[in-house]
Amino acid sequence: MITIALSKGRIFTETLPFLAAAGVVPLEDPETSRKLLIGTNHPDIRIVVVRASDVPTYVQYGAADMGVAGKDSLYEHGGAGLYVPLDLNIAKCRMCVACPRDFDYHAKVRRGARLRIATKFMKYSRNYFAKIGVHVDLIKLYGSMELAPIAGLSDAIVDLVSSGATLRANNLVEVEQIDTISSRLIVGQAAMKLKTSELLPIIDTFEKTVKYDD
Ligand SMILES: Nc1ncnc2c1ncn2[C@@H]1O[C@H](COP(=O)(O)OP(=O)(O)OP(=O)(O)O)[C@@H](O)[C@H]1O
Numbered sequence: 001m002i003t004i005a006l007s008k009g010r011i012f013t014e015t016l017p018f019l020a021a022a023g024v025v026p027l028e029d030p031e032t033s034r035k036l037l038i039g040t041n042h043p044d045i046r047i048v049v050v051r052a053s054d055v056p057t058y059v060q061y062g063a064a065d066m067g068v069a070g071k072d073s074l075y076e077h078g079g080a081g082l083y084v085p086l087d088l089n090i091a092k093c094r095m096c097v098a099c100p101r102d103f104d105y106h107a108k109v110r111r112g113a114r115l116r117i118a119t120k121f122m123k124y125s126r127n128y129f130a131k132i133g134v135h136v137d138l139i140k141l142y143g144s145m146e147l148a149p150i151a152g153l154s155d156a157i158v159d160l161v162s163s164g165a166t167l168r169a170n171n172l173v174e175v176e177q178i179d180t181i182s183s184r185l186i187v188g189q190a191a192m193k194l195k196t197s198e199l200l201p202i203i204d205t206f207e208k209t210v211k212y213d214d
C-alpha cells in the first residue's frame with residue numbers, strides 16, 4: 001500500500017494531473033466529502049487529506065509514504081526524514097513582508113526601530129530578519145495575517161502573496177520579498193528504502209509531468 005499525503009484546496013487540485021499521469025484517480029473529492037482517507041482507482045494507493053503544514057510530518061513519520069508540500073511548509077518543518085526529489089512548479093507564490101500603505105517600513109528599518117511582525121511562518125521570519133539585521137518581536141498567528149496590522153496587532157506581517165489581491169483589499173503593500181515558493185514532491189526516507197520499486201515509477205511519472213515556465 002502506498003499512502004500519499006495531500007492538503008485539500010490548491011495542492012489537491014494541482015496534484016490531480018500528476019496522479020492522473022500515473023494512472024491514479026481519487027474516488028472522492030475532499031471539497032465535498034468529509035472523508036480524510038480517500039481511496040483511489042488503484043487498490044494499493046490511497047490519499048490522506050491533512051493540513052498543508054502537516055504534510056511533511058505525516059511523511060517524516062511514515063504515516064504517508066509521499067506527499068506534496070509548499071516550500072514554506074517544508075522550510076518551517078525543517079525537512080528531517082524527508083527526501084525532496086522534485087519541484088512540481090505548482091501553487092506558486094512568494095513569501096513577503098507587507099505593511100500598511102502609510103507605514104514607512106524602510107525608514108523605520110534604517111533608524112533601527114524594533115518592529116512587531118505577525119506571522120504563521122516563525123522560522124522564515126526569525127531567520128530572515130536576523131539575516132538582514134532588523135530587530136523584531138514575532139507574534140504567532142494561525143491565519144488571516146492581513147488583519148493584524150489593520151487591527152493594530154502588529155506593524156507588519158510575513159505572509160504568502162500571489163496576485164497581491166488580498167494585500168490590496170486590506171490596504172497593505174509588499175515591502176520585502178523573502179523567497180519564491182512552489183510545491184514539492186516529498187518522500188519519506190524510510191519509505192524510499194522499503195518501497196523503492198513502487199515509489200520510483202511514480203516519482204518518474206511526476207517528473208515527466210512537471211510544466212516548467214517558458
Ligand atoms: N495565494 C496563493 N497562491 C498560490 N499558492 C499559494 C497561495 N497561498 C498559499 N499557497 C501555497 O499553497 C500551499 C497550501 O496552501 P493552503 O492555503 O491550502 O494551506 P494553508 O491554509 O496555507 O495551510 P494550513 O492549512 O496548514 O494553515 C501553501 O503552503 C503555499 O505553498
Ligand SMILES: O=P(O)(O)OC[C@H]1O[C@H](OP(=O)(O)OP(=O)(O)O)[C@H](O)[C@@H]1O
Binds near residue numbers: 163164165
Ligand atoms: O496574493 P493573493 O493572490 O491574494 O494570495 C494571497 C493569499 O493566499 C493565501 O491565503 P489562502 O487563499 O490560501 O487562504 P488561507 O488564508 O485560508 O490559507 C495567503 O495566506 C494570502 O492570504
